Amino acid sequence: MSETTELTREARAARLEGLGCRRKRVEDIRFVQGKGQYVDDVKLPGMLFGDFVRSPYGHARIKKIDTSRAKAMPGVVAVLTAEDLKPLDLAWIPTLAGDVQMVLADGKVLYQNQEVAFVVAEDRYLAADAVEAVEVEYEALPVLVDPFKAMTDEAPVLREDIADKKEGAHGPRKHPNHIFTWEIGDAAATREALARSEVVVEELITYPRVHPCPLETCGCVASFDKVKGELTLWGTFQAPHVIRTVASILSKLPEHKIRVIAPDIGGGFGNKVGAYPGYICAVVASIVTGRPVKWIEDRIENLSTTAFARDYHMKARIGATREGKITALQVEVIADHGAFDACADPSKWPAGFFNIVTGSYDIPTAHVTVDGVYTNKAPGGVAYRCSFRVTEAAYCIERIVDILAREVGMDPADLRLANFIRKEQFPYRSALGWEYDSGDYHTAMHKALEAVNYRALREEQKKRQEAFRRGETRTLMGIGVASFTEIVGAGPSRNCDILGIAMFDSCEIRVHPTGAAIARMGTKSQGQGHETTYAQIIASEIGIPADMITVEEGDTSTAPYGLGTYGSRSTPVAGAAIATAARKIRAKAQMIAAHLLEVHEDDLEWDVDGFRVKGAPDRFKSMKEIAWVAYHAPPKGLEPGLEAVSYYDPPNMTYPFGTYVCVLDIDVDTGVYTVRRFFAVDDCGTRINPMIIEGQIHGGLAEAFGIAMGQEIRYDEIGNVHNASFMDYFLPTAVETPRWETDFTVTPSPHHPIGAKGVGESPNVGGVPAFSNAVNDAFAFLGARHIPMPHDHARIWLAAEKLGLHG
Amino acid sequence: MSKIAVTMTVNGRQVERLVEPRLLLVHFLREELGLTGTHIGCETSHCGACTVDLDGVSVKSCTVLAVQAQGKEVRTIEGMAAPDGTLHVLQEMFREHHGLQCGWCTPGMILRAWRLLQENPDPSEEEVRFGIAGNLCRCTGYQKIVEAILAAAAKLRAARTVEAAA
Ligand code: FES
Numbered sequence: 001m002s003e004t005t006e007l008t009r010e011a012r013a014a015r016l017e018g019l020g021c022r023r024k025r026v027e028d029i030r031f032v033q034g035k036g037q038y039v040d041d042v043k044l045p046g047m048l049f050g051d052f053v054r055s056p057y058g059h060a061r062i063k064k065i066d067t068s069r070a071k072a073m074p075g076v077v078a079v080l081t082a083e084d085l086k087p088l089d090l091a092w093i094p095t096l097a098g099d100v101q102m103v104l105a106d107g108k109v110l111y112q113n114q115e116v117a118f119v120v121a122e123d124r125y126l127a128a129d130a131v132e133a134v135e136v137e138y139e140a141l142p143v144l145v146d147p148f149k150a151m152t153d154e155a156p157v158l159r160e161d162i163a164d165k166k167e168g169a170h171g172p173r174k175h176p177n178h179i180f181t182w183e184i185g186d187a188a189a190t191r192e193a194l195a196r197s198e199v200v201v202e203e204l205i206t207y208p209r210v211h212p213c214p215l216e217t218c219g220c221v222a223s224f225d226k227v228k229g230e231l232t233l234w235g236t237f238q239a240p241h242v243i244r245t246v247a248s249i250l251s252k253l254p255e256h257k258i259r260v261i262a263p264d265i266g267g268g269f270g271n272k273v274g275a276y277p278g279y280i281c282a283v284v285a286s287i288v289t290g291r292p293v294k295w296i297e298d299r300i301e302n303l304s305t306t307a308f309a310r311d312y313h314m315k316a317r318i319g320a321t322r323e324g325k326i327t328a329l330q331v332e333v334i335a336d337h338g339a340f341d342a343c344a345d346p347s348k349w350p351a352g353f354f355n356i357v358t359g360s361y362d363i364p365t366a367h368v369t370v371d372g373v374y375t376n377k378a379p380g381g382v383a384y385r386c387s388f389r390v391t392e393a394a395y396c397i398e399r400i401v402d403i404l405a406r407e408v409g410m411d412p413a414d415l416r417l418a419n420f421i422r423k424e425q426f427p428y429r430s431a432l433g434w435e436y437d438s439g440d441y442h443t444a445m446h447k448a449l450e451a452v453n454y455r456a457l458r459e460e461q462k463k464r465q466e467a468f469r470r471g472e473t474r475t476l477m478g479i480g481v482a483s484f485t486e487i488v489g490a491g492p493s494r495n496c497d498i499l500g501i502a503m504f505d506s507c508e509i510r511v512h513p514t515g516a517a518i519a520r521m522g523t524k525s526q527g528q529g530h531e532t533t534y535a536q537i538i539a540s541e542i543g544i545p546a547d548m549i550t551v552e553e554g555d556t557s558t559a560p561y562g563l564g565t566y567g568s569r570s571t572p573v574a575g576a577a578i579a580t581a582a583r584k585i586r587a588k589a590q591m592i593a594a595h596l597l598e599v600h601e602d603d604l605e606w607d608v609d610g611f612r613v614k615g616a617p618d619r620f621k622s623m624k625e626i627a628w629v630a631y632h633a634p635p636k637g638l639e640p641g642l643e644a645v646s647y648y649d650p651p652n653m654t655y656p657f658g659t660y661v662c663v664l665d666i667d668v669d670t671g672v673y674t675v676r677r678f679f680a681v682d683d684c685g686t687r688i689n690p691m692i693i694e695g696q697i698h699g700g701l702a703e704a705f706g707i708a709m710g711q712e713i714r715y716d717e718i719g720n721v722h723n724a725s726f727m728d729y730f731l732p733t734a735v736e737t738p739r740w741e742t743d744f745t746v747t748p749s750p751h752h753p754i755g756a757k758g759v760g761e762s763p764n765v766g767g768v769p770a771f772s773n774a775v776n777d778a779f780a781f782l783g784a785r786h787i788p789m790p791h792d793h794a795r796i797w798l799a800a801e802k803l804g805l806h807g
Numbered sequence: 808m809s810k811i812a813v814t815m816t817v818n819g820r821q822v823e824r825l826v827e828p829r830l831l832l833v834h835f836l837r838e839e840l841g842l843t844g845t846h847i848g849c850e851t852s853h854c855g856a857c858t859v860d861l862d863g864v865s866v867k868s869c870t871v872l873a874v875q876a877q878g879k880e881v882r883t884i885e886g887m888a889a890p891d892g893t894l895h896v897l898q899e900m901f902r903e904h905h906g907l908q909c910g911w912c913t914p915g916m917i918l919r920a921w922r923l924l925q926e927n928p929d930p931s932e933e934e935v936r937f938g939i940a941g942n943l944c945r946c947t948g949y950q951k952i953v954e955a956i957l958a959a960a961a962k963l964r965a966a967r968t969v970e971a972a973a
């Protein structure tokens with residue numbers, strides 16, 4: 001009898017470290033020793049460094065660029081301007097959103113810190129010196145920073161290149177600064193339903209401009225081999241294959257001559273999806289100089305040029321009965337896209353999946369319009385820890401529902417419970433067109449409310465409010481509830497593509513003769529721990545211990561084509577590709593086992609790590625034995641080897657959800673708050689690695705805390721960006737960051753092979769409204785209706801001041 | 808720019824190089840010595856990714872010139888594991904408690920925690936949070952980092968008690 005059958009079933013399963021195991025991370029062994037390989041660690045012989053000359057102006061015409069002094073400096077190899085890129089057709093590049101953007105300023109600059117010239121030198125110090133020596137003459141132009149003024153008659157025309165274009169990538173343009181109008185839902189029915197509603201509340205809800213701000217900035221190393229005509233590009237790429245295709249289209253190098261490698265990445269959160277001028281310039285510089293060229297952003301460049309997020313100004317109108325039953329929702333959005341429309345949304349979705357704005361509620365009719373406009377700000381609008389505008393949508397609905405609850409005199413939790421889509425309504429088709437796959441919102445909310453003893457908190461709050469009115473305390477208590485529904489896992493090819501490429505994802509698994517395996521993926525971890533969790537899925541599917549499985553991502557010359565990691569799509573899409581590839585392997589293994597055990601395939605059953613003859617428990621072949629036979633003596637008529645590839649096109653999105661409760665105390669005289677408790681109940685379907693899920697939730701909540709309580713990339717009226725450094729941009733430290741309490745429910749996705757839904761973004765989506773609702777809740781009894789984010793101490797103090805609380 | 812000779816001990820090994828006086832310690836470590844475990848997150852002494860130990864104090868090596876380390880002892884993440892490859896307790900506890908995700912802040916965090924636990928071998932949770940406030944993390948939400956450091960502190964104390972008793 002083999003060793004396998006001597007162990008108990010449980011022991012054999014535990015040994016696999018498969019689904020549900022708190023498996024320690026494989027990645028950590030190198031990371032805790034400083035042995036990760038990140039892009040700035042790439043060092044090639046003869047490597048040069050690139051650095052940008054950037055615009056000090058928000059909007060200006062370029063009169064002259066003089067690079068002669070810089071070029072004459074020792075160690076300077078080249079200085080590129082738009083004029084050098086034009087013959088290559090690279091002064092402008094297409095964006096993923098159907099717009100074009102400048103690589104280097106062509107005639108004018110449209111935002112502060114825009115790339116004007118690219119200096120290439122022997123080391124980064126010399127490059128920085130030479131940047132100082134490039135002389136640029138500007139003529140300042142009127143600046144447009146307020147998105148609400150973008151389409152007025154007085155607004156300066158920003159994009160002269162398309163000023164006369166009446167038709168944009170997403171339909172007609174109403175104004176030279178207009179990008180698109182996106183409309184969905186039934187306008188007439190919604191208008192009518194609102195007119196008939198007993199209660200209607202309306203509010204302008206702004207989600208400020210923020211930044212994903214991973215701790216590692218963006219960067220790349222481009223190395224062009226003139227002899228072979230091959231380009232190798234290392235970089236911080238969340239979607240390496242897409243970068244390869246883009247690089248091929250732009251450089252006109254055939255795609256098989258380009259190898260893109262995304263090494264270890266120090267956090268991404270959406271910042272590292274796009275193709276930035278730095279990448280293009282590094283590639284061009286390498287082709288021109290024949291030497292490898294490295295470009296690494298500094299923090300100021302990161303915060304002020306690559307990939308801002310949000311900047312959504314949402315006017316929401318919600319109708320309800322006097323009993324708080326929601327009747328209709330209408331939202332009009334002004335979306336500030338900055339100088340170029342460089343959002344990284346699926347092609348057909350200029351406002352992402354903003355139509356998830358009906359949230360967790362059964363809303364009979366709804367209508368949304370989004371108008372994208374240009375301003376003199378950095379381009380981007382990326383999905384920052386978010387599945388394409390779902391964070392904006394969740395903030396909008398969760399705030400307006402709170403305001404509605406106040407209006408009808410209901411507890412915000414009760415109003416939610418009364419309007420949730422009920423468990424038996426799934427699959428549920430929302431008024432704005434989505435088919436929610438599964439959910440159980442009531443259970444998640446009850447769990448969260450019970451955990452914090454919600455009713456008792458409300459009692460305590462009431463007493464505090466009375467004491468406050470009597471002048472016995474200066475501290476208010478706020479309780480924020482948010483029940484979010486996410487939409488992740490983009491996405492089904494019928495409606496999701498990037499540059500025309502369907503948003504499938506892929507996995508290739510090879511089982512080696514000794515029963516170890518390697519899996520190669522189209523996604524790319526930036527800290528999510530794919531090397532650990534993907535192996536767990538395979539372990540459970542084909543019975544090979546996770547420790548015997550290498551997971552490899554990020555090298556386009558070995559990995560199957562995939563669309564990358566963002567929008568919480570890795571588990572929903574790539575995770576499904578893994579399971580389907582593994583199942584193909586298991587099917588072949590079953591044929592081999594049948595041959596070895598001399599039975600019909602149908603007489604076999606899968607048992608943890610091998611096949612067993614039904615009714616004959618000691619007749620068993622382990623996967624390890626089968627793997628050997630697959631290479632050593634495969635049955636007649638069967639190809640040798642044991643491997644499979646799967647390209648998975650998801651039939652639907654997945655819809656993770658949860659309820660978060662935040663309790664905080666606010667000193668009205670200083671604006672200082674203390675977060676007393678933050679309790680998060682999440683449902684991400686089947687849980688692959690609970691330890692990693694907790695980590696994802698903690699991390700996302702900390703980012704939500706930063707956003708809600710202090711972040712904003714602010715521009716003044718002449719286009720200066722005010723918070724582009726860690727001095728001025730709020731990143732919470734361990735001191736401010738609250739302690740997190742977490743729990744979960746499990747509602748598996750019915751269409752995903754293992755029922756998993758994705759989790760990384762939920763805490764950011766749900767966390768922001770929970771914090772913001774808590775602050776608003778503290779002041780609501782005094783008549784405050786909507787206090788906008790961010791809620792830093794000064795602004796909380798101001799809110800109290802406005803309410804006349806300072807006497 | 809003329810160069811100056813600088814000598815220092817890095818992870819117990821003496822090194823000598825000719826450097827520009829403006830060269831930052833972090834670039835000296837990463838580019839001259841190839842010790843790329845020390846990361847850069849801001850270059851303005853806010854994030855702590857570049858934290859190393861310099862003569863018994865945690866410093867942000869992006870804000871120290873290489874020449875300022877003349878004659879001093881530097882320890883980086885590469886010097887934390889024992890020569891035989893055994894991980895330091897802090898490294899083990901970071902893994903055990905999931906105190907890292909992308910790994911960018913990790914070397915600086917571990918170096919900072921190492922010094923902190925020498926300054927205060929039995930810190931409270933509050934003291935740990937305060938002690939690492941100069942090190943930002945964008946991934947973990949800090950909680951599991953704090954748990955890892957507290958667990959390492961307990962292990963180190965237990966080891967010391969055993970040593971003292973022996
Ligand atoms: S890189 Fe030194 S503190 Fe951020």
Ligand code: FES
Pocket residue numbers: 215266267527906907908909910911912913943944945946947
């Ligand atoms: S683990 Fe990514 S910054 Fe800390």
